[in-house]
Amino acid sequence: MHSSRKISAVWLIPLFALLIGLWLAYRHLSSFGPVITLHMERADGITAGKTPIKIRNVQVGLVEEVSLSDDLSHTILRVQMIPETESMFNQETRFWVVKPRIGKGGISGLSTVLSGSYIELEPGDSSTLKKQFTVHDTPPAVDPDNALFLRLTSTPGSNINNGDPVSFQNLKVGQVIETSFDPASKLFRHRLFIEKPYDVLVTRNTRFWKVSGVGFQLDASGFQAQINSLEALLGGGISFAVPDSNMLPGEPAIDETEFMLHDDKEAARQSLYTETAKFVVLVKNSIRGLSNGAPVEYRGIRIGTVEQAPWTLGFEGTQGLGQQPIPVLIRFEPQRLNNGAVVDPRHWHEEFERLVNHGLRASLKVGNMLTGSLYVDLKFHEDAPQADLTARHQSIPVFPSVDGGSLEKIEEQIHQLLVSLNDVPVQEIANHINENLENLNAITRRVEVLLADPAMSQLPQLLTDNLKALEGTLEGWQSDGEGQQHLIGTLEKLNHLLNEAEPLIDTLNQQPNALIFQRHTAEDLQPRGAQ
Structure with a gap:
């Protein structure tokens, strides 16, 4: 009978060590997440083993290797992510470098001055997984689901760049995110976004135009000044609206709708009027001061625009310069x-x-x-000669005109006024003024001599003494003064005397000779008869 072979307990020690090693290896391997590859044009500020990958300032990965591509056209970053991040990587995932920046939108990334640059990750919602991405140098401008994206076309010289603001009545509602030049059409292509809920402001009749910080305009309509935001003052920008309040907005715009970028608001307004009726006005006087774009008005209401002034002048050579009148092409715009x-x-x-x-x-x-700006004015003239629109100039109907008292007449009136002013005897008037000034100067010197007399210095004291004496005299005539008592006594005596003389005065009134003759006349003596 053979006994079974037993395993020595010594072998348990290496077996246990192997299990611990496998467990540690598993823990180490399970602590790593997926490895992704990032492509960058330049690796400025990126350091292998130090540059982190962050989401909302929480580190979720680390750049482990920085290398060049095979064709040396860009750099390649090998990034080790933490576990449970596989679902973040799809077609809509975006990466960009966070570093200090100073731009039109302000200053950003100051926190990286001491800590160094890092790569920000924004997970996507797509179901298509992806492991290789391009790192952008700037952060995404806006969430695509929260904005309306549009395209603009402009002529060279527009001076529109990435980051320029897009405003509606000086309120920033969007931004330019792409700018490129098309050599074939020699036009600039811009892409911009309008944040929601301001996207409803963009409609079929919306127009876009360039703006600067401060704008001035001096024309036939008067002086106009426009002051935009400080951001537009520093770098320009784009503004949009329906530039004519009489125009209906139209249907809302959709994503990637293309518009034309105009030079200014007036050019944008003119682009609204697609239906026009053109006429030629034959002007007999000078058209100096009348420019292209000047208004055509009826009783102060603009109904059209001067399209070209002069029009077709000189087509017939030097003979055309001697012909009168001068043709001016105007257009009426019913949509106004x-x-x-x-x-x-x-x-x-x-x-x-x-x-x-x-x-x-x-x-x-x-x-x-x-x-001196001119405009075309329409007005009814009852005494105007009979006319119609059958006449043509270069196949365009001629609109009848009258002499409206242009700037030329005003200049003539000013000239006549200057001639009248020249006839004024200015030299004679100046001589009289000089004589009057000399007389005034002599009087002034006499007054100065009079004031310098020592007696003039005693005049205030004499006036003061006289006023005091007058004051003392008036005090005696107060209600309890001696002078007033004497006056009252004298008046009483005079009254008594008049009362006593009253009978005498009455007698004299009735018989003025009473002082000579007796008041009562004696009876006449009667002769006696002889006895």
Whole structure:
């Protein structure tokens, strides 16, 4: 009978050590998350073993290796992530470098001055997993689900860059995120976003135009000043609106709708009026002061625009310079008056034909005395000669005009005024003024001599003494003064005397000779008869 072979207890020690080693290896391997690859154009501020990957300032990974691509065109980062981060990596995941920046939007990334740059991670919601990503140099401008993205086209010289603000009535509601130049069309292409809920402000009739910090305009409409935000003052920007209050907004815009970027608000407003009726005004006087874009008004209401002044002048060579009058091309814009509704231009031609028959005429008027700017004014003239719209100039109907008292007449009136001023005897008037000034100077010297006399210094004291004496005299005539008592006694005696003389006065009134003759007349003596 053979006994079973027993395993020595000594072998339990290495077995136990192996189990511990496997467990430690498992713990070590399980402490690592997925490994991803990041691509960057330049690895500025990125250090292997030090640069962290963060989400909301919480570290979720670390750059372990920095290397160059095979073609040396960019850098490659090998990043070790922490466990349970696999679900973060998909097609919508974005990475960007956080470092100190000073831009139009302000100062950002100051916390990295001491700690160093790091890479920010923004997880995506896509179901398509991904392990290789491109690291952007700047953070994403806005959440795609919370903005309306649009495209703009502009001519060279627009001076629009990434980060420029997009504003509505000086309220920043968006930003330019992409700018590129198309050599084939020689146009700039811009991409921008409008944050929600301001996206409802962008409609079919919305127009975009360039803005600067401060803008000035001096034309026939007067002086206008526009002051925008400080951000636009420093770097410019874009503004948008429906630039004509009479125009309806239209349908809301959708993502990636393309608009034209205009040079200013007036150019954007003009682009709204797609339906026009063109006429030629033949001006007999000078058109100096009338520029392209000047308004065409009826009783102060703008209904059109001067398209070109002069128009077709010189097409016939030097002979055209001697011909009169000067053609000016104008256009009427019906959409200014009917909320942007499309109107058949032929209807306006018919309406103007009727109005011209009733005396409607065009003339040049001064819109701004400071600049001499002119505009085209429409007004009814009852005494105007009969006219119609059958005449043509270069196949365009001629709108009848009258002399409206342009700047040329004002200059002539000013010239006549200057001639009248030249006839004024200015030299004679100046001589009289000089004589009067000399007389005034002599009188002034005499007054100075009089004031310098020592007796003048005693005059205030003499006046004071006389006033005191007068005051003493008046005190005696007060209610309890001696002078007043004497006056009252004298008046009483005079009254008594008058009372006693009253009978005598009455007698004299009745018989003025009473002082000579007796008051009562004696009876006449009667002769006696002889006895």
